[in-house]
Amino acid sequence: xxxxxxxxxxxxxxxxxxxxxxxxxxxxxxxxxxxxxxxxxxxxxxxxxxxxxxxxxxxxxxxxxxxxxxxxxxxxxxxxxxxxxxxxxxxxxxxxxxxxxxxxxxxxxxxxxxxxxxxxxxxxxxxxxxxxxxxxxxxxxxxxxxx
Amino acid sequence: xxxxxxxxxxxxxxxxxxxxxxxxxxxxxxxxxxxxxxxxxxxxxxxxxxxxxxxxxxxxxxxxxxxxxxxxxxxxx
Numbered sequence: 636x637x638x639x640x641x642x643x644x645x646x647x648x649x650x651x652x653x654x655x656x657x658x659x660x661x662x663x664x665x666x667x668x669x670x671x672x673x674x675x676x677x678x679x680x681x682x683x684x685x686x687x688x689x690x691x692x693x694x695x696x697x698x699x700x701x702x703x704x705x706x707x708x709x710x711x712x713x714x715x716x717x718x719x720x721x722x723x724x725x726x727x728x729x730x731x732x733x734x735x736x737x738x739x740x741x742x743x744x745x746x747x748x749x750x751x752x753x754x755x756x757x758x759x760x761x762x763x764x765x766x767x768x769x770x771x772x773x774x775x776x777x778x779x780x781x782x
Numbered sequence: 783x784x785x786x787x788x789x790x791x792x793x794x795x796x797x798x799x800x801x802x803x804x805x806x807x808x809x810x811x812x813x814x815x816x817x818x819x820x821x822x823x824x825x826x827x828x829x830x831x832x833x834x835x836x837x838x839x840x841x842x843x844x845x846x847x848x849x850x851x852x853x854x855x856x857x858x859x
Binding site: 676691693694695696698699700702724735736756759760761762763764765766767768778779780781 | 788790791792833836851853854855856857858859
């Protein structure tokens with residue numbers, strides 16, 4: 636699985652539950668897998684100064700972000716015994732309640748996928764240049780910061 | 783030399799553009815930053831990192847002429 640060229644991780648708009656379901660179904664042919672683990676990032680309707688977040692508009696430094704996603708992927712395969720790994724991140728508008736990040740790891744054994752998933756999601760939040768504009772219902776906005 | 787600088791998120795909001803090409807005779811990223819601060823004074827109050835050729839660098843780094851990017855705090859996930 637190494638030495639692959641970076642491919643784009645980004646999808647326009649929200650990630651649908653149909654897409655997530657189909658991704659899971661596609662792995663039924665890979666019978667060496669004994670455990671999947673999935674992280675779904677969902678846009679939260681935070682209330683800030685009495686205003687509610689209605690959506691996040693995502694932008695990214697796409698070239699650098701895809702290189703970073705690729706590095707995270709390579710490091711995860713190096714560290715953990717993974718059979719498969721998929722990452723999808725939204726660009727553009729994602730409404731509150733919709734999914735903006737889908738990380739999917741698979742391995743012969745369960746303990747590996749718990750550790751690998753946490754490692755990957757934390758690395759994405761720390762290292763990938765993605766920016767989120769939190770839009771309020773009254774058309775004002777603020778810029779989201781990961782913590 | 784000409785340097786292409788890319789802006790993102792709240793930084794692009796200040797510069798009112800996603801990228802620009804600047805003619806510049808200095809050698810360090812810190813010197814280019816001074817030029818950007820004189821052009822966009824409210825940049826001084828903003829938190830951002832700098833990437834040169836898609837790698838994060840410090841302001842003491844030598845300019846290579848490759849693409850520069852001003853990156854506000856990350857918010858992926």
